[in-house]
Each structure stands twice: as C-alpha cells, then as structure tokens.
Amino acid sequence: MQGIVLALSACLVLALITKKLSLPSIPFYIIAGLLLGQSGLSLVGTDEVSLFLTHLGLLFLLFFLGLEIKPGRIWSNQKAILKSGLLDLHINVLIGFLAAFALGFSLYDALIIAAAFFISSTAMAVTSLVENHKLLMREAETVVWLMVFEDIVVILLLAFIGTSSEHPLVVLAKILAVLAVILAITRFGKEYIISVLKRDDELPVLLTFSAVLGIAGLAAAWGIPESFMVIAFGTILGTIDPISFEIHSRPFKDVFLVVFFVFFGITTDLFASGVSWIAIIGISILAVLSKLASGLAIGKYIHGSRDSGVEIWSNTTGRGEFSIAIAALYGSTVVSSTVAAMVIVTSILGSFAAKYSKNLQNYLIRPVSKEYLDVPDEGCVGRER
Amino acid sequence: MIDMALRSINLPGIGTKYELETDKKDLVAIFFLKNGNIQMYTLPHDSPTPSVAELTSGEARRLGAILSGAIMEADQESVEIAFSALSDLRISVHTYVMGKHCAGKSLEDLQIRARTGATIIAVSRGDKNVINPPPAFVFEEGDTVVAIGEADQLRAFEQVLLVT
Numbered sequence: 001m002q003g004i005v006l007a008l009s010a011c012l013v014l015a016l017i018t019k020k021l022s023l024p025s026i027p028f029y030i031i032a033g034l035l036l037g038q039s040g041l042s043l044v045g046t047d048e049v050s051l052f053l054t055h056l057g058l059l060f061l062l063f064f065l066g067l068e069i070k071p072g073r074i075w076s077n078q079k080a081i082l083k084s085g086l087l088d089l090h091i092n093v094l095i096g097f098l099a100a101f102a103l104g105f106s107l108y109d110a111l112i113i114a115a116a117f118f119i120s121s122t123a124m125a126v127t128s129l130v131e132n133h134k135l136l137m138r139e140a141e142t143v144v145w146l147m148v149f150e151d152i153v154v155i156l157l158l159a160f161i162g163t164s165s166e167h168p169l170v171v172l173a174k175i176l177a178v179l180a181v182i183l184a185i186t187r188f189g190k191e192y193i194i195s196v197l198k199r200d201d202e203l204p205v206l207l208t209f210s211a212v213l214g215i216a217g218l219a220a221a222w223g224i225p226e227s228f229m230v231i232a233f234g235t236i237l238g239t240i241d242p243i244s245f246e247i248h249s250r251p252f253k254d255v256f257l258v259v260f261f262v263f264f265g266i267t268t269d270l271f272a273s274g275v276s277w278i279a280i281i282g283i284s285i286l287a288v289l290s291k292l293a294s295g296l297a298i299g300k301y302i303h304g305s306r307d308s309g310v311e312i313w314s315n316t317t318g319r320g321e322f323s324i325a326i327a328a329l330y331g332s333t334v335v336s337s338t339v340a341a342m343v344i345v346t347s348i349l350g351s352f353a354a355k356y357s358k359n360l361q362n363y364l365i366r367p368v369s370k371e372y373l374d375v376p377d378e379g380c381v382g383r384e385r
Numbered sequence: 386m387i388d389m390a391l392r393s394i395n396l397p398g399i400g401t402k403y404e405l406e407t408d409k410k411d412l413v414a415i416f417f418l419k420n421g422n423i424q425m426y427t428l429p430h431d432s433p434t435p436s437v438a439e440l441t442s443g444e445a446r447r448l449g450a451i452l453s454g455a456i457m458e459a460d461q462e463s464v465e466i467a468f469s470a471l472s473d474l475r476i477s478v479h480t481y482v483m484g485k486h487c488a489g490k491s492l493e494d495l496q497i498r499a500r501t502g503a504t505i506i507a508v509s510r511g512d513k514n515v516i517n518p519p520p521a522f523v524f525e526e527g528d529t530v531v532a533i534g535e536a537d538q539l540r541a542f543e544q545v546l547l548v549t
Binding site for chain 1: 394395396397398400402414416418424426428435437439460
C-alpha cells in the first residue's frame with residue numbers, strides 16, 4: 001500500500017512538471033517506476049493490490065480504445081486508412097522483427113517486439129497535433145487515419161494472441177456467443193441503459209465500472225481473450241452513448257493507467273540476466289529510424305513530399321500505451337526491458353521532433369537532396385482539395 | 386445562401402473539423418476538440434503558415450455572436466443586443482424578481498406593455514419556466530421575469546415594479 005502511495009506521489013509530481021513543459025508524461029512514469037523498482041532503488045515492489053490496480057489500468061485503456069472505434073466510420077474511410085496503414089505496417093513490422101531476431105531474441109519474443117515496435121502511441125500523436133497547433137496541416141488527417149489503422153491492428157493482435165489452450169474454433173464460438181448476448185442486451189435495453197446513464201447519482205459510474213470488470217471476469221471464467229472482449233464491449237457500448245461512457249470511465253482510466261505505467265517500470269528489471277544493452281539500444285534507435293522510413297514512404301506516396309514524411313514521422317515516432325500493454329501482456333523480462341527503453345527514447349525524442357519538425361525538415365532532407373532547394377516551398381497545409 | 390465551400394469531417398480521437406474557404410480563397414478551419422476546447426485556424430491565401438487561436442466554448446459562443454451580427458454586452462442579469470444591420474437597433478433583455486406588490490396580479494391587471502412599452506417574454510418560478518405567459522398569468526412573489534425592450538422602456542418597467 002505504501003509502495004503504491006509513493007509511486008503515485010512521484011507520478012503526480014512528474015505529471016505537474018511534464019504538463020508544464022508540454023512533454024509526454026508516459027515515459028516519465030516509466031522512468032519513475034524504473035528508479036523506484038527492481039532496476040533502481042527497490043523501494044517499491046508489487047503486491048496483490050498493485051497487480052489488481054495495474055490490471056484495471058489495462059482494462060480501462062482497452063475499454064477506451066473500444067469506445068473510440070466506430071466501425072461505420074472506419075468502413076467509409078477504408079481507403080484513407082489502408083493507404084498509409086499498410087505501408088506503415090509492412091515497413092515497421094519487418095524492420096522490428098528482423099532487428100529483434102538478429103539481435104538474438106527468440107522467435108516469439110521477436111514477434112512481440114515487432115508488434116510493440118510497430119504500434120505508435122495514439123495518445124501522443126493526438127496530443128502532439130493539438131498542442132503544437134498542427135491540425136490544419138494536410139498531414140494531420142493522414143496521421144489520424146494511421147492511428148486508426150494501428151488501433152485496429154492492436155485489436156486483431158489481442159484477439160489472436162490468446163493464452164487459451166482450447167481449440168481456436170471453440171474459443172471463437174464462445175466469443176461469438178458472448179458478443180451476441182451483449183448485442184442483444186444493448187439493443188433491447190438501449191433506452192433503459194441511456195436512462196440510467198443520465199442519472200446524476202452514483203449509478204452511471206457504478207454501471208460503467210462494473211460492466212467493464214464484469215466482462216473481463218466473464219472472459220477469464222470462460223477462457224476467452226479478455227483484452228479483445230473488453231475492446232469489443234467498448235465498441236458495442238459506443239453505439240449507445242459513447243460520450244457518457246467516456247465521461248464515467250475516464251477517471252478510472254486516468255488513475256489506473258498511471259498505476260499501470262509506473263508499475264510496468266517497477267516490475268521491469270533492466271539488469272536481469274539475459275538483458276542485452278546492445279539489443280536495447282539497437283531497438284530504440286531502429287524504432288526511431290524505422291518510423292522515419294515509413295513516414296517518408298507515406299509522405300511521398302500520399303502527399304508527394306518528403307517534408308510531409310518528416311512531419312508524419314515526428315508525430316508518430318513516439319511509442320507508448322499500446323506497446324507497453326503488449327509487452328505487459330505477452331512479454332518476457334527481456335522484452336519488457338527492451339520495450340520500456342524503446343518507449344522512453346522514442347516518446348521523448350518524438351515530442352521534441354514534433355515541436356521542431358519545421359527545422360528538422362530542413363536538416364533531415366535538404367542536405368541529401370539538392371533539388372529540393374530549388375523548389376519553392378508550397379507550404380505544408382492542405383490546399384489541394 | 387450557402388455558396389461557400391464548407392466541409393466538415395470527423396477526426397477520430399481529435400474531434401470535428403469544419404473548414405470554410407472564402408471567396409478570396411482564405412481558409413478558416415474550426416476544430417471542436419474532444420476536451421471541449423475549440424481551435425480556430427486562419428490561413429491567408431498568400432501565406433503558407435496559419436495562425437491559431439484556442440478558445441473555450443464560452444469564448445467561442447461570444448465570437449459566434451459577434452460574427453453573426455448580434456453584439457451582446459452581458460452584465461450579470463441583462464444583455465443588450467445590437468443589430469448592426471438594422472440601423473443600429475439595440476434591444477435589451479433584463480431579468481427582474483417580482484416583489485410583494487405584484488403578487489396575485491395577472492399580466493392583464495398590470496398592463497405592463499401599455500404602460501411601459503416593455504414586454505415580459507418569460508417567467509421562471511422555482512424550476513419551471515413559462516415562455517410567453519398568457520394575459521391571465523398570475524404572478525407570485527419571487528417569480529423571476531425576463532423583460533425585453535429598449536433601455537428607456539425597461540427603466541419605466543422597473544418603476545412600475547417598485548410603485549405598483
């Protein structure tokens with residue numbers, strides 16, 4: 001208990017500082033965890049309470065992801081989503097996997113690293129666009145659809161990397177049965193649920209909280225992938241009243257997710273046997289370069305400009321919540337250390353890159369391609385429509 | 386009436402974007418963010434760099450009122466609306482609390498419009514509101530009324546409330 005209080009107080013101070021300096025807070029929560037935990041002073045360890053709270057953090061992160069997913073909207077924008085998303089997927093998963101495998105990770109670990117390597121932080125990308133006043137840039141929409149694509153990949157990953165020992169078809173049948181029941185309840189009980197959500201007593205919050213925990217408990221009891229069920233549940237509830245559910249679950253998400261991040265740092269042992277610093281540094285550097293490669297490819301392909309590529313890279317290079325979620329769910333000690341370092345390096349570097357992307361465009365591109373010097377700058381704002 | 390190019394798009398995770406291109410090819414884009422704030426970008430036709438203002442929803446409403454031609458000067462309980470297009474027509478809306486004098490009297494008894502020129506457009510009693518109360522409407526002490534009229538008419542109305 002004291003450990004959690006200590007960790008949370010450290011995070012509170014860090015949150016105040018990082019918000020003031022408009023830096024991403026996730027890497028600093030992890031650094032705080034590393035300093036407090038096994039890799040550092042060993043002041044805080046895990047116990048049953050902290051495990052439960054971190055579990056809640058993960059559940060609410062996934063529930064929120066589900067609420068944001070609007071199947072109809074994705075369907076009608078599939079062209080925009082696929083165009084950039086597939087480039088992003090192929091380049092980064094390939095580089096991430098080959099690098100991890102070459103650096104000595106096992107096949108399974110290399111796959112998990114490739115997934116964490118590929119998934120940018122949606123939260124950081126959105127914050128970066130809003131806080132750096134970049135919403136009007138033509139690249140902003142590309143970045144947004146890119147994040148939607150990556151979110152879908154996360155969901156598919158969580159659906160398929162199950163821990164169940166049962167036959168996949170049995171699991172699938174169970175998933176479909178549970179989804180059918182949820183759909184039926186939300187369909188016929190829609191009016192009633194909306195009326196409960198509109199109340200101003202404790203009922204809406206209680207409903208949201210217990211529904212999320214309930215579906216997770218049900219998934220665990222039935223042996224179906226919990227993460228996937230929570231996301232799907234969020235998506236279905238999103239069809240009723242996404243804003244109410246968001247409002248009522250946000251406080252849980254905000255607090256428990258911080259616990260999740262800091263305890264990810266606390267449980268990560270950078271000095272465990274088998275952790276190779278060469279691998280950690282190599283993956284972190286490649287994570288930055290690989291998103292630069294995919295950013296440049298997407299910029300060239302969609303906007304016909306490498307400046308756009310640098311802009312896309314600067315907003316999407318930060319890895320964050322989903323990379324950590326994947327490492328926490330499926331990663332070994334070695335994978336967790338590597339992902340922790342990668343998140344810290346890419347997210348801090350990304351936040352500065354996004355702030356100074358205009359200067360970076362000159363620095364990164366002009367020296368390599370002289371012809372760009374003669375081309376008048378047409379600006380990076382969407383006018384072509 | 387809508388001949389300018391206006392498009393809106395929903396950006397997942399960010400909010401809704403409205404974009405308007407003016408006749409002179411300047412661009413104005415408004416983003417309603419999920420945190421409730423609003424970012425307004427303006428991009429002149431001859432410049433590659435936009436300027437940005439971030440507004441709270443209250444500030445955005447005020448800006449909207451100014452742009453739509455009604456300048457509102459809000460103090461605690463009255464607003465003055467000026468229609469610049471209607472030879473500077475100024476209308477005030479004011480709230481008053483009915484005192485003992487008026488309790489038990491109907492709108493017809495008080496003859497407010499005939500005597501002062503001001504019009505009572507709404508009455509608020511407890512948590513109920515009555516819009517456009519009928520002549521037979523009887524006031525109670527403590528009713529809050531919303532009266533509309535020119536500044537002089539409202540001053541006359543104030544006298545009636547005090548004297549009646």
